[in-house]
Amino acid sequence: MVISFAAPWAFLLLPVPAVVYWFAPPYREKAASIRIPFFRRVAKASGIEPRSGSSIRNRARLPKLTIILIWFLLVLALARPERLADPIILEKSARDVVLALDISGSMDQRDFTSTDGTPKQRLEAVKDVMRTFISERESDRMALIVFGTRAFIQAPFTQDTKSLNGFLDQTAVGMAGPNTALGDAIGLGIRTFESSDVDQRMMIVLSDGADTSSRMTPINAAAIAAEKGVAVYTIGVGDPSATGEDRVDLQALQDIAERTGGQYFFADDGEALTDVYRQIDAQNPKIVETQSFRPRENLGQYPLLAAVIVILAISTYLSVFQHRRWPQ
Template sequence: MYELAHPWILILLFLPLLMRFFPAYRETRDSVRVPFFDTLVELSEQQPGVGAKVLRRDLAQRFLVGFMWLCLIVGAAKPEWVGAPVEQQKSGRDLMIAVDLSGSMETRDFELPSGERIDRLDAVKIVLEELASQRPSDRLGLVVFGNAAYLQTPFTDDHAVWKQLLLETEIGMAGQSTVFGDAIGLAIKLFRENDSDKRVLIMLTDGNDTGSTVPPIDAAKVAATFGIKIYTIAVGDPASAGEDMLDMHTLERVSELTGGRTFEALDQGALQEAYRTIGELEPELYETVSFRPRQSLHWFPVSIALILYTLYHAFSAGRNWLWHRKMGHSDGR
């Protein structure tokens, strides 16, 4: 299907009609008065004329001027070939994962089906890799936190890169403490830089907040105003004490304020079940984007005008050359 991107430009087609209301172009030439005018006329074999002479276009010139004006105006209106509608599906949710890298995450209290015991961070990595594989439509991001919160991976559709950057995280690389509230604050900033309306933050920690600039509950209240739902997963030991104590009250309150849920994952199976439940609560979303490919054809009428202009003047030049050559031969005889 053909369309004009700027159809209003076609109004200019009638612009030449206004020229009828303007006087004809006048040009004066210098002349020399000579006493032997009659003799000059006789020798030149030309008859003198009286008054002004109005130049008129021949039929070919009239056609070309009108047709070339039409081509240029149509080209300026930008004709386009509009193809059939094309639909694409893209992710409808931004899913940010925040992982605690404090020193307590090296506790080896998770047991694999083979009987091997691994630390908490390795157990989290295994389950997160499965999560990424099961949610191909989500844009994933990764925040790590310890003494401070850092962006490890911005939101991306490339889950292979996301997994690789997840595997490169190490215990203690962000410090030994747990700034739980600052991690929420960083996630809020990242969500605000994206235009998705479906925002989910999954936070994994095995301790309690140890000096965030913004307390976790206050950060959760801000997250709620931006439509961010927070799911918290406790991977620590409820019986721990001191700095390693698991603050379940704060985790539950953060989830409650944002409309999420809190899970306790004391082993590998419980951790997988937590992600499975989150998957059911937050099913995959797709946004369908429809567009019609457009190909500009403005060059076609412009090319026709240029070709006709070139051919006409080439033909006129050739005709004049032949005429002068013929006249030269006649004078020679």
């Protein structure tokens, strides 16, 4: 147990009574006396040698020690003693991550394979990999954006990875519309970062189609992201040789990553997608700000209570045994 004092300057008051005792003018009191003409005879008869000057009464030691004790306890209480508990270390995220997930109609394709070799829906395969990625980044604040014809915030910034995975589980193909608004999704991610007060900002965008319904082009959105210090990592899934909206625009994803200082990846199956998130995790290790503090428990009431008890004990003693003198 460690004891500290919040106001150690109070101990400078300890010598104040001694200073007053030595430098303040002495207390003088006039007393009535009887003058007798045969004073010298009385003094000689009593064996006392008369002397001139004042008479100083000797004080008992116990009241002196008691007064010193009370003063010490009062100064100790004024110094505010505190008991310091063991340090508590808090880790605060120094980076915010936005996950932007394409849930357009093309994400319903079953061109990914599961562990048993059966076809698997593209979105479900992506969600399986994202769950693991989210669970392993407990120190980061993360937000989830889903986009199709329009972009929406599915989950705001949070460090609760279980809740974030819960929002991810509720995501389904087509709930944001059948088309792909890639540029709007990046723009919404930039606005999401406006509430962030950290310098490290990363956005991971996964898409399997070409931008067809954005009000802001992906390149313009990428330029704004670069100005705001947001690094965008893009992941392309799907079939680059397809036609129409089902064709993934790999060139656009590459341009977005290059403009923002991020990196572009392509994954055509579950294993490749897992490796992509592993690479992103390796290139962007966890960043935390460590803060520590020691809880303080105020102990000033204890010396104050002790001083009150001593005062009450003296008062009781004097009121009950007034006819007795203090012990020497």
